[in-house]
Amino acid sequence: MTLNQRIVLAARPAGEATLDNFRLESVEVPALADGQVLVRNHHLSLDPYMRMRMNDAKSYAAPQAIGEPMIGGTAGEVVESRHDGYAAGDTVVGMGGWQQYTVVNAAVPGAMRKVDASVIPLSAYLGAVGMPGVTAWVGLIHLIAPKAGETIVVDAASGAVGSAVGQLAKSRGCQVVGLAGGADKCAYVVDELGFDACIDYKQHRDFASLAAALDAAAPQGVDGLFENVGGLILNVVLSRMNAFGRIALCGMISGYDGQPMAITDPRLLLTQRLKLQGFIVSEHMSLWPGALKELGGLVASGQLKYRESVAQGIAAAPEAFLGLLKGRNFGKQLVKLI
Amino acid sequence: MTLNQRIVLAARPAGEATLDNFRLESVEVPALADGQVLVRNHHLSLDPYMRMRMNDAKSYAAPQAIGEPMIGGTAGEVVESRHDGYAAGDTVVGMGGWQQYTVVNAAVPGAMRKVDASVIPLSAYLGAVGMPGVTAWVGLIHLIAPKAGETIVVDAASGAVGSAVGQLAKSRGCQVVGLAGGADKCAYVVDELGFDACIDYKQHRDFASLAAALDAAAPQGVDGLFENVGGLILNVVLSRMNAFGRIALCGMISGYDGQPMAITDPRLLLTQRLKLQGFIVSEHMSLWPGALKELGGLVASGQLKYRESVAQGIAAAPEAFLGLLKGRNFGKQLVKLI
Numbered sequence: 001m002t003l004n005q006r007i008v009l010a011a012r013p014a015g016e017a018t019l020d021n022f023r024l025e026s027v028e029v030p031a032l033a034d035g036q037v038l039v040r041n042h043h044l045s046l047d048p049y050m051r052m053r054m055n056d057a058k059s060y061a062a063p064q065a066i067g068e069p070m071i072g073g074t075a076g077e078v079v080e081s082r083h084d085g086y087a088a089g090d091t092v093v094g095m096g097g098w099q100q101y102t103v104v105n106a107a108v109p110g111a112m113r114k115v116d117a118s119v120i121p122l123s124a125y126l127g128a129v130g131m132p133g134v135t136a137w138v139g140l141i142h143l144i145a146p147k148a149g150e151t152i153v154v155d156a157a158s159g160a161v162g163s164a165v166g167q168l169a170k171s172r173g174c175q176v177v178g179l180a181g182g183a184d185k186c187a188y189v190v191d192e193l194g195f196d197a198c199i200d201y202k203q204h205r206d207f208a209s210l211a212a213a214l215d216a217a218a219p220q221g222v223d224g225l226f227e228n229v230g231g232l233i234l235n236v237v238l239s240r241m242n243a244f245g246r247i248a249l250c251g252m253i254s255g256y257d258g259q260p261m262a263i264t265d266p267r268l269l270l271t272q273r274l275k276l277q278g279f280i281v282s283e284h285m286s287l288w289p290g291a292l293k294e295l296g297g298l299v300a301s302g303q304l305k306y307r308e309s310v311a312q313g314i315a316a317a318p319e320a321f322l323g324l325l326k327g328r329n330f331g332k333q334l335v336k337l338i
Numbered sequence: 339m340t341l342n343q344r345i346v347l348a349a350r351p352a353g354e355a356t357l358d359n360f361r362l363e364s365v366e367v368p369a370l371a372d373g374q375v376l377v378r379n380h381h382l383s384l385d386p387y388m389r390m391r392m393n394d395a396k397s398y399a400a401p402q403a404i405g406e407p408m409i410g411g412t413a414g415e416v417v418e419s420r421h422d423g424y425a426a427g428d429t430v431v432g433m434g435g436w437q438q439y440t441v442v443n444a445a446v447p448g449a450m451r452k453v454d455a456s457v458i459p460l461s462a463y464l465g466a467v468g469m470p471g472v473t474a475w476v477g478l479i480h481l482i483a484p485k486a487g488e489t490i491v492v493d494a495a496s497g498a499v500g501s502a503v504g505q506l507a508k509s510r511g512c513q514v515v516g517l518a519g520g521a522d523k524c525a526y527v528v529d530e531l532g533f534d535a536c537i538d539y540k541q542h543r544d545f546a547s548l549a550a551a552l553d554a555a556a557p558q559g560v561d562g563l564f565e566n567v568g569g570l571i572l573n574v575v576l577s578r579m580n581a582f583g584r585i586a587l588c589g590m591i592s593g594y595d596g597q598p599m600a601i602t603d604p605r606l607l608l609t610q611r612l613k614l615q616g617f618i619v620s621e622h623m624s625l626w627p628g629a630l631k632e633l634g635g636l637v638a639s640g641q642l643k644y645r646e647s648v649a650q651g652i653a654a655a656p657e658a659f660l661g662l663l664k665g666r667n668f669g670k671q672l673v674k675l676i
Contacts, residue, residue, distance in 0.1 A: 052609070230604065249608050263601040266568065270587050270616040271390070278608040 002029040005314045006069045006099030013054055017325065021054065022070070022318040029101050037106045038080040041096045044314070044335040045073040045126035046321045047160075048228075048253045049280075069097040070317075073131055075115070075122045076102075076337075083107065091117040093125045098317050100337050110285075119300050127160045127332035128306040129296045135281040136164035137291035139226050139248035141172075142284065143277050148173030150223035151242075153214075155179040155233050157189045157198060160306065160332035161250065164295070165226045166195045167304050174224075177217045179233060181327045188330070193305055201233060210236045230254045231261035238268050247276040253325065307331025340367040343652045344407045344437030351392055355663065359392065360408070360656040367439050375444045376418040379434045382652070382673040383411040383464035384659045385498075386566075386591045387618075407435040408655075411469055413453070413460045414440075414675075421445065429455040431463045436655050438675050448623075457638050465498045465670035466644040467634045473619040474502035475629035477564050477586035479510075480622065481615050486511030488561035489580075491552075493517040493571050495527045495536060498644065498670035499588065502633070503564045504533045505642050512562075515555045517571060519665045526668075531643055539571060548574045568592045569599035576606050585614040591663065645669025 003026050010023035032038055053064040053071060064071055074096030078086050083106035086092070094112035096102035104112050115125045127133060139161075146152055152169040156162040157178025166176045166189065178189045178198040186198035197217035204210035214222075214236055221242040227234055230252030241247075254261055263269075269276065298304035309329040311320035317335045324333045341364050348361035370376055391402040391409060402409055412434030416424050421444035424430070432450035434440035442450050453463045465471060484490055490507040494500040495516025504514045504527065516527045516536040524536035535555035542548035552560075552574055559580040565572055568590030579585075592599055601607075607614065636642035647667040649658035655673045662671045 234604070249604075252605050252608055260603040260605060263604045265598040266572070266587075266601045267590050267598060269614060270590055273616045273618060273621065275613070275615045276607060277613045278611045280611060283611065 002101065003027070004029045004099055004101040006097065007314060007317050008069050008098075009054060009064050009066050011066065012056055012063075017051060017054060017322060019318050019322070024315055030103060032080060032082045032103065035083050035105060035107045037078055037083050037086045037092075037104045037112070039074070039076045039092055039094065039096060039102045039104055039112070040079045041074040041076040041100055041102060041337050043075045043123045043126055044096070044098055044317060044337055045075075045131070046317065046324050046329075046333040046335060047073070047132070048251055048324065050321065051253075051325055069099050071095065072098050073126050074102065074337075075125050075130075081106075086112075086114070090114050091122055093130065098314065098335075100314055120296060123308060123332075123334055124299055124306070126334060127308065128164055128299050128304055129292060131281060132160035132332065133164045133295040133304075134288055134291045135250060136161045136168060136226070137295065138281050138284045138287050139250050139279060140165050140168050140224070141291075142287055143248040143279060144224035144226065144246045146172050146174050146224050149175070151175040151177065151218045151220055152224040152226065153177045153179070153218065153222050153237050154226040154228070155201070156228040156251075156253070156327075157195065158185040158193075158307070158330060159228070161228060162226070163189070163193055163306055163331065164304065167193055167298075169224075170194050171298075171303075175218070175220070177214070177222075179229075185330060188307065205232075207232065207236055211239060214240055224248075226250060228253060234261070235264050238263065238274075239265065241268065241272050241274055243272050245272060245274045247274060249276055249278040309333045311335045313337070340439065341365070342367045342437055342439040344435065345652060345655050346407055346436075347392060347402050347404050349404065350394055350401075355389060355392060355660060357656050357660065362653055368441060370418060370420045370441065373421050373443060373445045375416055375421050375424045375430075375442045375450070377412070377414045377430055377432065377434060377440045377442055377450070378417045378676070379412040379414040379438055379440060380674070380676050381413045381461045381464055382434075382436055382655060382675055383413075383469070384655065384662050384667075384671040384673060385411070385470070386589055386662065388659065389591075389663055407437050409433065410436050411464050412440065412675075413463050413468075419444075424450075424452070428452050429460055431468065436652065436673075438652055458634060461646060461670075461672055462637055462644070464672060465646065466502055466637050466642055467630060469619060470498035470670065471502045471633040471642075472626055472629045473588060474499045474506060474564070475633060476619050476622045476625050477588050477617060478503050478506050478562070479629075480625055481586040481617060482562035482564065482584045484510050484512050484562050487513070489513040489515065489556045489558050490562040490564065491515045491517070491556065491560050491575050492564040492566070493539070494566040494589075494591065494665075495533065496523040496531075496645070496669060497566070497667070500564070500566060501527070501531055501644055501669065502642065505531055505636075507562075508532050509636075509641075513556070513558070515552070515560075517567075523668060526645065543570075545570065545574055549577060552578055562586075564588060566591060572599070573602050576601065576612075577603065579606065579610050579612055581610050583610060583612045585612060587614060587616040647671045649673045651675070 189198040231254035527536040569592035
């Protein structure tokens, strides 16, 4: 008998999410039915979108059910299979949730995919060569569609998505300005990832200060914004957008705890003829193959760099997740489950 | 010697525009140089965009110069020509400004175009078969791209742009909800223009009240918003947008006097994966011929209806313009100059 430790949603947050919203459980792994595959999860991905799922509110996905394992991307290894397409030892990526083992109905399209972990590390399929990397690709290449010489701004720049956005934009010949929290993250973004500049937003807590920093870093104005944060950052960058600028709205992490963060001067959207588009990467499935091909090639050749923050053990997931929401991670936040 | 009466910008508004911002002048019409054409303007178009030009602020066009004739579209008749392409008696449309006579450098591309006033009334080239009509066409057909059965909302619905938006949307098989100020305008929008419903926004001054009215008029939610007004209306409609909704941002007349009107909950743009695009019609010149062809056909056949508010004489233009900004016009606001 195999025991499976997992984290379930114990209660919905009232405002800020806390450890009390989660509960660690231990349950027995059931016997497999025909067509099922048992996966031992090696890595769990923690991502900001999970915070929105915890609310019982209108959003793009159904809310996370209370008492059920938290939703989440996983990378692992097949340990038992009753499906012809999979065999013990296969390395796979799927939505296994916050748990050590997952029983996957392998016949469901998109439930799981095999990946080659011989060149690219398995964990990278949860980051640069996975959902966050494709998110960066879709928002930047498909929606912003940057041209060489344009100035692109991305916030949460040292994170899994932001770091890929900036490096992809550099590969297209853009000027790239990141925003990140702290001198160490900013140094990493410029020195290791190759951004042209990075603004430590923690040093600029009001509009005038942040706007002055952006003017210094992006003297030609901003042509494309990849927005993960919202709030003050969005309002400041909006005020510096050039005509025909594009905004890919990927996340608004600054407002996930409840308080709406207004766009204070929406006339700029009109006067600068901006295009703003909200998106989620799972609704652009036709773009995934091309995106993964480019991202996989860049990671394999070492041209696309990334960094991971790794928490150890399933019990550490809630605290690591709350830290992610506060920006305490540095790079892609993972939980190592083995 | 011919005298030309004209209205110039006397001073920029401090907040709300007033009559003191304008000055009536009388100047002599100069002799024509080679390539010039003298046009006697029959109709002057008054449009909300002019209010933004009066400010000395970052916008899509240079501010209106102080002491110069106010910018504006005109329809008139050639009275003298020193350009081979034009002859006395030609009916023409151009940007003649707030004045009785305009000297046009006819060789400048786009300075003026000849129109056939035998079937379509000359004034319609300033409305349904002119800039406002093409604005409606570009925002609705090109940006919102409505599908049959979708619900489209447009505000300032009895105006030159809004009335064309709604009728074009009906021609595409959409459910169409207008917003207008007053019972008489709403009755016109539904009974004469054929919208499915019209909300008198003056009866709904807060979010909850307007939202309830919209829920009643658009029980399936909103797929496309053609936005002329901004402020409360934009926030309410945004809260009722369906997934993958499109917003064509054409104007924000509620904020032209200075106070920014925030988008209070921009997370909706993300959670509903909305596309919002600001635009001005003069930057979509490639779409004009197709749009004018459809609009001209619909007006000639009586399928596209419009209404005009006509002020008499150039001296009446400032007051008519201020009334337009307050929504006192009913349909396309014109000034008759002959």
